[in-house]
Amino acid sequence: MSNLVADGPLRVLVARAVFPDVIEPLRAVAEVETTPDDAIATPEALRQRLADKHGAFITGSERIDAALLDACPQLLVVSTMTVGVDHIDLAACAERGVTVTHAPDVLTETTADFGFALLLAAARQVGEAERYLRAGQWKKWSVDLFAGADVHGATLGIVGMGRIGQAIARRAAHGFNMRVLYHNRKRLAAHLEDDLRASYRELPELLCESRHVLLALPYSPAAYHLIGATELAQMQPGATLVNIARGGVVDETALAHALHSGHLGAAGLDVFEGEPAVNPALLAAPRLVLTPHIASSSIPTRRAMAQLAVDNLVAVLQGQPPITPVA
Incomplete structure (x- = not known):
């Protein structure tokens, strides 16, 4: 985990529209910016939104690569609500001390x-x-x-x-x-x-x-x-x-x-x-x-995926070990 000290309040981006009640616990530990589904349509839009953030809640649609990480030097943790992590450059995250978590088992x-x-x-x-x-x-x-x-x-x-x-x-x-x-x-x-x-x-x-x-x-x-x-x-x-x-x-x-x-x-x-x-x-x-990538798309499962992503973010931002880190 990164030793970077936050300059003021912790800030988190939730990159997709997701269940508001599931996101709510994040507000107890950080300032949370939520976005509608069409707000982050390009890599540049994601970089701009994440530039001053310490945590990111993402789905499989947001790509985290070295260029983005270099533009977001305060980023401490990336939490994806997917089980797969092929949209995240794990080596680049490790080099920069960024913790990566995912959501296995629940789906x-x-x-x-x-x-x-x-x-x-x-x-x-x-x-x-x-x-x-x-x-x-x-x-x-x-x-x-x-x-x-x-x-x-x-x-x-x-x-x-x-x-x-x-x-x-x-x-x-x-x-x-x-x-x-x-x-x-x-x-x-x-x-x-x-x-x-x-x-x-x-x-x-x-x-x-x-x-x-x-x-x-x-x-x-x-x-x-x-x-x-x-x-x-x-x-x-x-x-x-x-x-x-x-x-x-x-x-x-x-x-x-x-x-x-x-x-x-x-x-x-x-x-x-x-x-x-x-x-x-x-x-x-x-x-x-x-079918349009909906294999995990039941309401109970999507809620569980989002909940695990939030729980991982809360844990890391509070200085605790992540619940389901990417091995």
Whole structure:
């Protein structure tokens, strides 16, 4: 933690509109500046707002890099209400003595619920079927109308077996009687594999054996386009791909091609490489369910995420250890 002494009252920026009652405890330890969602649309706007602040409450939409830190020399702590921290230059923060905290655990189950919902919606062509009905195209019943793939009893390959991946594995194995394979940077302990009814595979093996593949890994430079044209070709014909990790993990142009060619049966994406902008190739792709990064978006979970971010800020600004520092 930085030894920098504040020149007067502590000051905190809350970079997004968030639950006012959750933010209120911050006011007991610092002057708090809140902002509407559209107030910080550029990196320069964020730098200007943070220039005289000691603490920052951010989401995944605000990027903290070396240039910003140099322009904000009084910054002591950055608290993000996300679990992922790929929007924060951790090395630059460490060099400048800025504490970084995040919000693990509190969003695990809600995100796993959504990941499974996206898998079901993609595999069973829910999105296309709804659009077809709303457009007035449903004129008769037929045997093969939006006939998708079964999820129950199928093989699910999970790439990334952290908290969220494990929660999805439990739903798959114990709720849908699925065969679960997983790939992870580090293999799980044998007792945990037994509990999850999950078997380890190298990535090419997982892609070849799985009817459905779900991405739940943290983002890093090594994960950039981990799933590209080569990997998509390794997947079974008619397979389903779901991404709730980060957009950059998937080569979106290659994914669109695999859907257009018919090699992939379906896909579901909650994250995008250039979000909130979406690759036009995806918008034109068939059998693809798209959602705007809402996997953790239930009211109880979003409140819990914000609360943990506030609790971390209060602790650090009062000279106490952070509750959930980034390891």
